[in-house]
Amino acid sequence: MNFPIEKSLIIVGSISTRYGIKSAFENHLPIDLLEYRLDSILLELSLKEAIAELRGALCCRSLPALLTIRSKKEGGLIELSDSERSDLFERFYPFVDSVDLEWQQLSKIFKVYSLYKKGGKKIILSIHTLDRFLDLDGFVSSLPQIQQLEPDFVKLAVKIENLSQLKALTNLFFSFPDIPWALMGIGDYSTLSRVVLSALGSRLVYGYVDKPAALGQPSVLDLKESFQRLGIIKK
Numbered sequence: 001m002n003f004p005i006e007k008s009l010i011i012v013g014s015i016s017t018r019y020g021i022k023s024a025f026e027n028h029l030p031i032d033l034l035e036y037r038l039d040s041i042l043l044e045l046s047l048k049e050a051i052a053e054l055r056g057a058l059c060c061r062s063l064p065a066l067l068t069i070r071s072k073k074e075g076g077l078i079e080l081s082d083s084e085r086s087d088l089f090e091r092f093y094p095f096v097d098s099v100d101l102e103w104q105q106l107s108k109i110f111k112v113y114s115l116y117k118k119g120g121k122k123i124i125l126s127i128h129t130l131d132r133f134l135d136l137d138g139f140v141s142s143l144p145q146i147q148q149l150e151p152d153f154v155k156l157a158v159k160i161e162n163l164s165q166l167k168a169l170t171n172l173f174f175s176f177p178d179i180p181w182a183l184m185g186i187g188d189y190s191t192l193s194r195v196v197l198s199a200l201g202s203r204l205v206y207g208y209v210d211k212p213a214a215l216g217q218p219s220v221l222d223l224k225e226s227f228q229r230l231g232i233i234k235k
């Protein structure tokens with residue numbers, strides 16, 4: 001299935017529950033890409049059940065799919081070893097169109113990156129700081145290494161506690177205009193940050209399909225309503 005790489009703003013719908021797997025294709029949601037948070041889905045289903053349900057949904061998908069399996073260190077919801085995560089990423093490789101990998105943990109599952117990259121699937125390299133704002137200087141110093149890996153998107157999902165932090169994040173667009181950014185805030189400024197950052201050029205914006213996957217994450221329906229009202233996307 002084709003990843004909508006040509007779109008300037010890609011709306012990603014996060015699915016975290018069994019209900020979400022079942023309902024996503026039936027509802028006509030304003031989504032360009034479905035994110036499957038397997039670490040969250042595994043709270044409700046056994047591994048065997050989750051694999052069966054997800055494969056069933058993905059083999060006849062009508063929207064491109066993104067696979068995310070976060071470890072606890074990356075803000076994930078269940079404890080999975082690096083080899084368990086690698087195994088799951090490999091099993092679902094034929095059924096998804098893109099993958100989200102945490103930059104700081106990449107060396108532990110580098111073979112997953114190589115597999116997806118060689119297969120031409122889209123790669124999102126992410127950094128999450130769910131409980132604090134990012135050390136921007138530290139991040140900028142690691143940008144050359146990140147760029148060497150040629151990710152399709154560089155994603156930052158960080159807690160924003162005041163407007164100066166939001167402003168600091170927006171500076172990345174002007175300092176590094178050639179990077180395909182996916183920038184978003186978590187917490188009280190979650191929705192405002194997604195509106196501002198999407199208007200300025202963030203390529204991916206996340207909302208939830210079934211339940212919030214992060215503090216303050218808006219629903220995809222709320223995002224669409226705000227974006228249309230403000231003229232960020234057409235009605």
Ligand SMILES: O=C1C[C@@](O)(C(=O)O)C[C@@H](O)[C@@H]1O
Pocket residue numbers: 014035037068100126157184185186206207213214215217
């Ligand atoms: O990294 C992200 C962004 C996110 O944390 C959000 O804030 O919308 C939601 C997660 O499911 C996704 O993997």
